[in-house]
Amino acid sequence: MASPFPEDEIKALQSSKTIGIIGLGDMGYLYARRFSEAGWKVVGCDREDLFEQTKAKFANDSFEILKNGHYVSRISDYIIYSVEAENILKIVTLYGPSTKYGAIVGGQTSCKEPEIAAFEKVLPSDAQIISLHSLHGPKVSTTGQPLVLINHNGSEENFRFIECLVSCLKSKHVYLTAKEHDRITADTQAVTHAAFLSMGVAWRNININPWVTPRWIGGLENAKMNISLRIFSNKWHVYAGLSLTNPSAHGQVVQYARSTTELFTLIIGKKKEELRSRLYKAKDYVFNNISDHDLLLDDDILQKFSLSKIPPGGRQPNSHLSLIAIVDSWFNLGIVPYDHIICSTPLFRIFLGVTEYLFCTPGLLDECIEAAIEDHSFRHDDLEFTIAARNWSSIISFGNYELYRREFEQTQKFFQPKFAEANVIGNEMITTILERVKEREKAGRLH
Ligand SMILES: NC(=O)C1=CN([C@@H]2O[C@H](COP(=O)(O)OP(=O)(O)OC[C@H]3O[C@@H](n4cnc5c(N)ncnc54)[C@H](OP(=O)(O)O)[C@@H]3O)[C@@H](O)[C@H]2O)C=CC1
Numbered sequence: 001m002a003s004p005f006p007e008d009e010i011k012a013l014q015s016s017k018t019i020g021i022i023g024l025g026d027m028g029y030l031y032a033r034r035f036s037e038a039g040w041k042v043v044g045c046d047r048e049d050l051f052e053q054t055k056a057k058f059a060n061d062s063f064e065i066l067k068n069g070h071y072v073s074r075i076s077d078y079i080i081y082s083v084e085a086e087n088i089l090k091i092v093t094l095y096g097p098s099t100k101y102g103a104i105v106g107g108q109t110s111c112k113e114p115e116i117a118a119f120e121k122v123l124p125s126d127a128q129i130i131s132l133h134s135l136h137g138p139k140v141s142t143t144g145q146p147l148v149l150i151n152h153n154g155s156e157e158n159f160r161f162i163e164c165l166v167s168c169l170k171s172k173h174v175y176l177t178a179k180e181h182d183r184i185t186a187d188t189q190a191v192t193h194a195a196f197l198s199m200g201v202a203w204r205n206i207n208i209n210p211w212v213t214p215r216w217i218g219g220l221e222n223a224k225m226n227i228s229l230r231i232f233s234n235k236w237h238v239y240a241g242l243s244l245t246n247p248s249a250h251g252q253v254v255q256y257a258r259s260t261t262e263l264f265t266l267i268i269g270k271k272k273e274e275l276r277s278r279l280y281k282a283k284d285y286v287f288n289n290i291s292d293h294d295l296l297l298d299d300d301i302l303q304k305f306s307l308s309k310i311p312p313g314g315r316q317p318n319s320h321l322s323l324i325a326i327v328d329s330w331f332n333l334g335i336v337p338y339d340h341i342i343c344s345t346p347l348f349r350i351f352l353g354v355t356e357y358l359f360c361t362p363g364l365l366d367e368c369i370e371a372a373i374e375d376h377s378f379r380h381d382d383l384e385f386t387i388a389a390r391n392w393s394s395i396i397s398f399g400n401y402e403l404y405r406r407e408f409e410q411t412q413k414f415f416q417p418k419f420a421e422a423n424v425i426g427n428e429m430i431t432t433i434l435e436r437v438k439e440r441e442k443a444g445r446l447h
């Protein structure tokens with residue numbers, strides 16, 4: 001299919017427009033590199049006190065490093081703020097007044113209402129706001145991943161320019177308002193991260209490396225470990241910013257902790273029938289249209305993404321508290337996760353894939369309920385998981401960045417030696433599930 005953004009049109013824009021990027025961390029660098037490689041004139045800056053180091057760091061790249069955001073803003077036709085979400089207002093306040101007359105401004109932060117509020121508060125009235133959010137981390141290929149475009153008040157012509165610019169990423173453009181974006185990402189990202197953050201903290205607190213423990217064998221366990229380590233290998237502020245700045249996220253994370261606690265209470269009270277009827281009700285709501293022939297993932301596919309040196313064995317029964325709690329939360333919050341798949345991150349798709357597998361493979365949910373009630377070997381893990389989920393929910397709903405950082409970094413240190421390996425395996429897993437999602441979309445089986 002021919003690109004909707006013809007080469008001639010792109011070339012004409014490239015000869016007249018300058019792209020400015022404030023914040024050359026992981027995402028800012030990704031954009032600066034890709035845009036400049038595609039032929040755009042790109043200028044960028046990082047923190048002014050690191051100017052010399054930044055110049056040296058990017059000496060071999062074909063974009064220009066300027067001293068600070070004033071220099072970037074003065075000459076750029078599109079300015080992208082790619083900085084920590086917590087500091088967006090402070091940084092826009094600093095450089096916003098230097099915005100070139102008539103320029104377009106956007107940001108890459110993960111929560112859009114505060115970002116756009118900062119732009120509206122500070123930018124000169126001639127500036128137009130068109131914002132972006134790549135729904136993936138810096139280490140995965142941009143091709144085919146969702147890229148949200150928010151045309152807050154840009155003209156048609158300017159919006160077309162931004163679409164031409166980002167077309168080199170080959171991502172899938174998703175058009176939303178800031179409000180829609182924040183609502184969806186609260187449902188998808190914030191609660192996904194809460195689950196995997198809680199797993200990591202629980203493993204750390206019981207001092208376990210799950211990949212050397214025979215209790216965690218099999219595809220579902222591989223997915224849990226890979227994703228948890230992937231999150232902890234990233235920067236704490238990315239996850240803190242995403243959930244703390246998004247008020248819709250607080251309720252989701254609190255519900256996840258509540259579901260975890262209530263399900264764990266049923267487990268230790270040996271209330272098998274109550275647990276079963278609660279989970280089946282949630283299953284009917286969330287997985288209403290899903291047949292077992294049509295799953296995003298299965299245990300066999302996930303077997304090969306193992307961090308363990310233990311030879312792949314069969315799946316072990318497990319209470320899967322982290323997975324049953326997410327389905328219970330979705331049910332209680334009235335969320336059908338498939339509605340959000342066009343705007344989902346790789347981690348969310350994997351989380352959905354493994355829960356779908358657990359709930360929709362014949363016999364598996366019953367096996368899980370049986371294990372939860374009868375097998376006590378997971379009780380300690382489940383207790384630690386429940387405590388961790390409650391703790392993250394308090395940190396997030398109180399908006400405490402410092403506590404968030406402390407908890408995150410302690411766990412990061414614990415898993416550090418395994419990150420390189422987890423990243424390679426995690427990338428393969430992400431590619432596999434993206435292909436499965438595409439197949440399902442092609443067959444018209446996803447919303
Ligand atoms: N990483 C991810 O997976 C994704 C992140 N995002 C969002 O994108 C944004 C950037 O994330 P990411 O690139 O990962 O984070 P990074 O920490 O890697 O990048 C942010 C950069 O901005 C710099 N910075 C801070 N203050 C200023 C300033 N006054 N002027 C210029 N630069 C400054 C930081 O420097 P210093 O570190 O020294 O403070 C840092 O280099 C965040 O809002 C994040 O939530 C969105 C999608 C995915």
Ligand SMILES: O=C(O)C(=O)Cc1ccc(O)cc1
Binds near residue numbers: 135238345
């Ligand atoms: O896929 C995920 O959830 C990630 O962890 C990567 C990520 C982090 C922050 C974003 O705003 C978007 C993607």
